[in-house]
Amino acid sequence: MEKVTLKQLAAELNLSTSTVSRALQDSYQIGAETKSRVLQLARRLSYVPNPHASSLGSRRSKTISVVIPEVTDSYFAQAINGIEAVAQERGYHVLIYLTHERLQQEQEILKEFQGGRVDGVIMSISAETTSSVHMRGLLAQQVPLILFDRAIEQVQTPTVLTNDLESSAQATWHLIERGCTTILFLSYFRNLSIGQARLAGYRQALQEAGLPFQPELVVDCGLDDESNLQLIREVLQKQAHTNGIIATAEGLTLSVYQACSELHLGIPADIKVVCFSNSRSAAILNPPLTTVVQPAFETGQAAARLLFKSLKNKNAVSASDSQVLPSKLVVRQSTGG
Amino acid sequence: MEKVTLKQLAAELNLSTSTVSRALQDSYQIGAETKSRVLQLARRLSYVPNPHASSLGSRRSKTISVVIPEVTDSYFAQAINGIEAVAQERGYHVLIYLTHERLQQEQEILKEFQGGRVDGVIMSISAETTSSVHMRGLLAQQVPLILFDRAIEQVQTPTVLTNDLESSAQATWHLIERGCTTILFLSYFRNLSIGQARLAGYRQALQEAGLPFQPELVVDCGLDDESNLQLIREVLQKQAHTNGIIATAEGLTLSVYQACSELHLGIPADIKVVCFSNSRSAAILNPPLTTVVQPAFETGQAAARLLFKSLKNKNAVSASDSQVLPSKLVVRQSTGG
DNA sequence: GTGAAAGCGCTAACAA
DNA sequence: TTGTTAGCGCTTTCAC
Numbered sequence: 001m002e003k004v005t006l007k008q009l010a011a012e013l014n015l016s017t018s019t020v021s022r023a024l025q026d027s028y029q030i031g032a033e034t035k036s037r038v039l040q041l042a043r044r045l046s047y048v049p050n051p052h053a054s055s056l057g058s059r060r061s062k063t064i065s066v067v068i069p070e071v072t073d074s075y076f077a078q079a080i081n082g083i084e085a086v087a088q089e090r091g092y093h094v095l096i097y098l099t100h101e102r103l104q105q106e107q108e109i110l111k112e113f114q115g116g117r118v119d120g121v122i123m124s125i126s127a128e129t130t131s132s133v134h135m136r137g138l139l140a141q142q143v144p145l146i147l148f149d150r151a152i153e154q155v156q157t158p159t160v161l162t163n164d165l166e167s168s169a170q171a172t173w174h175l176i177e178r179g180c181t182t183i184l185f186l187s188y189f190r191n192l193s194i195g196q197a198r199l200a201g202y203r204q205a206l207q208e209a210g211l212p213f214q215p216e217l218v219v220d221c222g223l224d225d226e227s228n229l230q231l232i233r234e235v236l237q238k239q240a241h242t243n244g245i246i247a248t249a250e251g252l253t254l255s256v257y258q259a260c261s262e263l264h265l266g267i268p269a270d271i272k273v274v275c276f277s278n279s280r281s282a283a284i285l286n287p288p289l290t291t292v293v294q295p296a297f298e299t300g301q302a303a304a305r306l307l308f309k310s311l312k313n314k315n316a317v318s319a320s321d322s323q324v325l326p327s328k329l330v331v332r333q334s335t336g337g
Numbered sequence: 338m339e340k341v342t343l344k345q346l347a348a349e350l351n352l353s354t355s356t357v358s359r360a361l362q363d364s365y366q367i368g369a370e371t372k373s374r375v376l377q378l379a380r381r382l383s384y385v386p387n388p389h390a391s392s393l394g395s396r397r398s399k400t401i402s403v404v405i406p407e408v409t410d411s412y413f414a415q416a417i418n419g420i421e422a423v424a425q426e427r428g429y430h431v432l433i434y435l436t437h438e439r440l441q442q443e444q445e446i447l448k449e450f451q452g453g454r455v456d457g458v459i460m461s462i463s464a465e466t467t468s469s470v471h472m473r474g475l476l477a478q479q480v481p482l483i484l485f486d487r488a489i490e491q492v493q494t495p496t497v498l499t500n501d502l503e504s505s506a507q508a509t510w511h512l513i514e515r516g517c518t519t520i521l522f523l524s525y526f527r528n529l530s531i532g533q534a535r536l537a538g539y540r541q542a543l544q545e546a547g548l549p550f551q552p553e554l555v556v557d558c559g560l561d562d563e564s565n566l567q568l569i570r571e572v573l574q575k576q577a578h579t580n581g582i583i584a585t586a587e588g589l590t591l592s593v594y595q596a597c598s599e600l601h602l603g604i605p606a607d608i609k610v611v612c613f614s615n616s617r618s619a620a621i622l623n624p625p626l627t628t629v630v631q632p633a634f635e636t637g638q639a640a641a642r643l644l645f646k647s648l649k650n651k652n653a654v655s656a657s658d659s660q661v662l663p664s665k666l667v668v669r670q671s672t673g674g
Numbered sequence: 675g676t677g678a679a680a681g682c683g684c685t686a687a688c689a690a
Numbered sequence: 691t692t693g694t695t696a697g698c699g700c701t702t703t704c705a706c
Contacts, residue, residue: 016693018693021684048448049683050393051453055389056390056685071408071418095430096431116389137383254618352676353677366675371675390701
């Protein structure tokens, strides 16, 4: 099967390529009859445009990209669905790139985008990202960038975040109300602004409740389950009075439950647990897990909408259009039900 | 910041664009000194090639695509990671497309690929896909296609599958050994070949064990949790003797646990449960869930390797290179531990 | 080892 | 309403 091109369509129809091109784009400049002739032939020969040629010619790729740390996390998976839903409405393609929490990957990906591969970018920064220098290049090229969930202060671009400080404070308060006095805070890559906000919320709640903040109760976890498990086990042994845990990432749930089980700490009898998690299985864990659920799908949607607004008009959107969507606390038996 | 092009580099260096192009591709035709001059300037001006121009010129996009039903499923998320790992080694980009289990989406996506957007495709078909006509076009264009996990018979292309029949039989046997006599089989989109293989495995085990096959114990579930829950609830009520369940999709776990809980059926005392699931949280469910775990990452890797082999030499790979990787049964308390 | 030149397939002024 | 004509930025023969 030969590849059919615009030129061939044009030749066949005794039209110019530009007319055919316009007809296929449903341009107002083209007569109804011509359009239908073109469309008919295109369909008959099952013509498929070459996106590279079209991107090159128009300097628009009709493609946006999503750059995220990983996809084996309910939050990001759900956010992708939100972004996709919006992109699809507008006839845009979505390229997903994974950084695996590595700054270098993120840098390389963004660098690539300066070549014009995509029209805009929606990103959640990697755990290693502490500066925004690699975003400057993109922005200098006028490629719109929206950050979601995990952002970084210095960069002047719109963000869609959740109320991390508040929801963390709420989770902490919830534990306090259930009688917890010594609460372990498991941070996930401490340098993330989101992690700091959650830590701040925790501290704020402690303070309001008149409980002391104990730095030794803050444990910085990472990607590796095995070492997380070990860290948690150790701190639970050392800080034997611990009777509450806040885990700030879905990926920590397993390690927390395992550590408690190994140490024969009953949840919620001996120790109460709440995790930031968008996993649907939270409801059927043993025991069912109290979670801080982030508005993942909605965040994706909002980010995509901002991006498209910006694509339409570069100046329509600025950092001041940033949004904050609320997370919600879902109480289950891991904190006493 | 102006966009730097090859032409500009060439002008600056008093070289032709072709020389610069070759130098950047590390062609053997170019002298070492020239190469280093080019590279240096490119770096200094932070030159980034335009991928569309390069794809158009070379008729290769250095991009492969992954087409999957959804991403909020551990199996697919892990498979993506496997594919990505291989693609990255080879300097290829990975585009991920979601069909949301809809055939129409899948058709549109594959159609698009006929335009030359990607060099090759790795796909797991949607639940609605019962024919392979929409793949013919791609194959006719010589775009290599590898199917994984969910394939379809008629199409002559390599596949990477798991031993669904065997693992399903194994799971069924496991339940039988634990004393189950009336085993509910929850299929997920019955028409999928993978679903049929699993059903066949179930039937085979029953037969070997001398247990009757009861069609009313086979329930076809779908995407919607709510209706799945209802279906399961109903059949459990009608078939009150049921003392075992096999759920053939990760997404069914929640509904199964909920249904049992609502009907006050104790797992594993009253009813034993095994699910096909790659979710890490299986170990901490209430009770911990016996799972059939598929080799997701490895399947992704294998599929990608096949694809690259085929990209290198169209004739190097054929349907006869298809692979079958084994799943494994992980026994936990939901079947008695 | 390097350059000239002809595209790749499509878009978008500018004309007509 | 349609056609002409340059490109878009890079690759790739074919010469030298």
